Amino acid sequence: MTSDARHRRELDLLTIGTERDDPDDRARSWSEDLRTVVRRGEGVSAGLAEAIRSAARSGALRAGVRMPSSRALAEDLGVSRNTVTEAYTQLVAEGWLATRQGSGTWLADRAGDGPDVAPIDIGSRLEEIASFRYSFEPGSPDVSAFPREAWAAAARRALLAAPSRSLGYIDSRGDPGLRHTLAEYLGRVRGVVCHPEQVVVCSGFTQALAVLSRVIASRRGVLALEEQRHWHHTVVVHTAGVRTLTLPLDEDGADVARLPSTSATAVLLTPAHQYPSGARLSTARRRAVIEWARTSGGLIVEDDYDGEFPDPRGRHRALQGLEPGHVAYCGTVSKTLAPGIRLGWVVAPPVWVGEIVRTKRNLDQQAGVLTQLTLDDLITSGEYDRHVRRSRLAYRRRREALASTVRMAAPWADIQGGIGGLHVVLTWSDRPGMPTVEAVQDSCARLGVSPPPALTRFGPVPAGRAGVVIGFATPAEHEFRGALAALASALRAAAAEAGPAEV
Structure with a gap:
């Protein structure tokens, strides 16, 4: 089969599959919606994405239906391939579409009982x-450089010194010693301003984001996301049921000046080193997002994923240090030590601590105690630094x-x-x-x-x-x-x- 024939076959299969599922012929309706978007000639990529969302909501497109390739759909609609690719990329990021190398693109099951909703099967x-x-x-990081001897020595010291009660159920916020050590360390290294009671130890940033997302969802909040971001973060947020919107990016980071004109009640940022573009949130935008949070009562979720490896030409302290009452600061040892350690933390604004702790307790009583005790010793001994x-x-x-x-x-x-x-x-x-x-x-x-x-x-x-x-x-x-x-x-x-x- 030639390439053109294969592309045409993909379009035929999409139409046949949806028509078979829907006797009322809603499939033709969504196809006409796409052509209407093109005829308007404005915001074609955004309109195309919205037409596919609408088709999914109405049932004109069913979970698991294979989407035409970007080339095939572009040819059918008479638009550039980049236009279709941009729409598909946005829909993958939002969890509407799923894709896998060699398997094409299909409509994801957002209810979670169909094809894997994750854009990538990890x-x-x-x-x-x-x-x-x-x-x-x-x-x-280079996991072969993990400090095995220092970690083993710290684990031995911590285990021998630990009272028996520390091996039982503990405060869901984490080991008190580690929380005290992290509060001091983060203040010294990243300018974080907090009391140990605000520190909540999690099993890595993924759990921290899952907990925060559930709290935001329980408040019927809307989370603003950076236009480019780690794909899995989108999956975590949407799995928690949070509504989202996106902020454009440029060389100064996320365009947070748009926040006041949106419905966002929270925003997830990587201000020190935007992922993956590498942009640093400018001083002006740092002030702007803090002003938005103060004025609206919004929450800033600061993902400081590689804050220990700053640009030596100029270093910004953590955003949290400028507004502790409206920033949930998140960090992890996944980049400094190894992802397999599975330890991270949230420094929560005081008024959010209780709800965050209750939500974490329902997901996971506590992170592993022995790992927490070992990290505490590693930091206090100076080996971590x-x-x-x-x-x-x-x-x-x-x-x-x-x-x-x-x-x-x-x-x-x-x-x-x-x-x-x-x-x-x-x-x-x-x-x-x-x-x-x-x-x-x-x-x-x-x-x-x-x-x-x-x-x-x-x-x-x-x-x-x-x-x-x-x-x-x-x-x-x-x-x-x-x-x-x-x-x-x-x-x-x-x-x-x-x-x-x-x-």
Whole structure:
């Protein structure tokens, strides 16, 4: 079957599938809605996304129905493929559509009893990454550098010193010693202003976000999200039943000036190092979002996911330190130590503490006590600070090596994401003669590198741009040079296939 025939078949199957499910022919109605959007000629991508949402709500499209490819739908509607891709990306981020590499895109079951609502099957993704020799998957530190000896010594000291009662059920906020230590540490390192009673220890940021989302949902709140964000955060928020809206991004971070004109009662931000763009929320916007919170009584959820690895050219303290009464500050050891430790925390505004603790207790009585006691000892002994300092220097060297390699191997690509953190974004012009994201990913796979995620996985991408996200902290130290060489070869191969004369 030719490519054009396959695309036409996808459209036919979509129509047949919906008509069979709906005798009233609502499928034709939603198809006409799409064409009406195109005829209007304004906000086509947003209108297309809303037409698909409406079709899903009405039942014209049923959970599990395979959507046409972006190319097929674009041809059928007479619009650019980027228009359809942008609409699909937004719907995936909101949980209306689900997609998986090699399996296409389908309508997700938002009730949770159909196809997986997550845009990515994380189990399959981890298996895929493990099948390659090298990986630059963003979101993880070099776990081979985990301080095993220091952790083991801290665990032994903590366990031998712990009173028997500490091994039973404890306050759902977490071990009192760790909460006191975190309050002091976060004040010293990130400028957080809090009392230990405000600290709630969680099993990583995912649980912290799940708890906060349930509290926001119970108040019938609306959560504003950054236009680009970690895909799983969207899933967590929507699973809790929270209504959401999105804020555009630029080089100054999220456009929080729009908040007063929206229905948002809370906003989730990555102000120190926006994920994945790397932008820092500007001073003016920090003031603006704090003013919005004070005026409206809104909640700012601050995700300080890699705050220990700042841009050395200028460092912002935590937003929470400027307005402790309206900011829920969230942190984790997933980037400093390892994701497998499963420890994070929320520093909650005083008036939110009780509801957050009650909600967490209903989800999970408490995080693992032995892990909490060990982290407490690791911090108080100074070993945690020493490990973070070593990691900070190592990751800065890696970032510099990656930047140098990209400049040599892919002069057609720009590096974004700041100097700090654990990842960068490679972007380039999306035009004929330039490598496609798929070409870069395929070249990486052929050379033993796990294909880096496309920037579109995280949200809409500016028109005319393409990109991938590179996590330079992920490879083990002894593999980094080899991984970098393989990545460089992949970038050169992708450019060569696109045509060196055009690049």
